[in-house]
Amino acid sequence: MADSLHDAIEARLEQAGNRYTRGRRRLIEVLLEAGRPLTVRELLERGERLSTSSVYRNLGVLEASRVLRQIPSVGDDGVRVELHEDLAGQHHHLDCSSCGQLIDIVLPAEVELALSRACRAVQRATGFRADGHRLELFGMCRSCQ
Amino acid sequence: MADSLHDAIEARLEQAGNRYTRGRRRLIEVLLEAGRPLTVRELLERGERLSTSSVYRNLGVLEASRVLRQIPSVGDDGVRVELHEDLAGQHHHLDCSSCGQLIDIVLPAEVELALSRACRAVQRATGFRADGHRLELFGMCRSCQ
């Protein structure tokens, strides 16, 4: 599956003047295998031959090349990382307050539509140029209840 | 205005077995005066006689007593703090990618309604018990454009 995904990633990197090196590919593959946002710690644990500093540097490069996205978190386990929405499809997150895990969800089209309209309304009303939005539901996942 | 707000805060603290001390009151007043989410650094700069460790400890207490809320951020300036939604009213945030500031916004009731319905739909579909939601619009504020 998805050699085309790697091709798209390489294209974005090269467009930004960067290479799709082995280390960067390993990082992406760990992320794809997980199928959910991972912390840097999780990336390092799951990936072979990933070093801390290169992971952080590559997060910067991959984010600037619009391949990845960093998700802020209140917890003490640092930033989480996922594929950019252009590559992974538009989705949002459930944030379990008990186990701290993020779970991907896709909202009904009508809700996304309402959100997009709200963004444009805010833009007209406040002058804030909204490039995107993030919705997070917090609560407790099925297995933690 | 809003002695009743301080009364409500005191009630919540006492319900959780804590006191509404001077330090905690000073922290709340700095936050009220700002009228937007503040970082810990900003709290310390604006407040007289606030010490780092007490601020962090009090954030924990005030959050556990449902008086405050911490907002995660990707930036390097740490967590941001605002009044709990029960006290401040339901609202969301514009996140300027240039200056990093968070701006409060209130969404049209119809959008909030759609979001609430979406939460319940997710609950039925996935078993995730959603206690609340957070929407963030990112882009660039009027003065940074």
Add this chain to the structure above:
DNA sequence: CTACGTGCAAACGGTTTGCACTAGA
């Protein structure tokens, strides 16, 4: 050859903690 990428170890900085002291009921 030359610039980009990598790994190690040290530095950095936001947050937490140990401990002695203070204040509120």
Add this chain to the structure above:
DNA sequence: TCTAGTGCAAACCGTTTGCACGTAG
């Protein structure tokens, strides 16, 4: 009086950086 709260300084830990080496083009 007695427990909760506070301030200082040190510890902690996620993240960044300097530097020497490796690698792709």
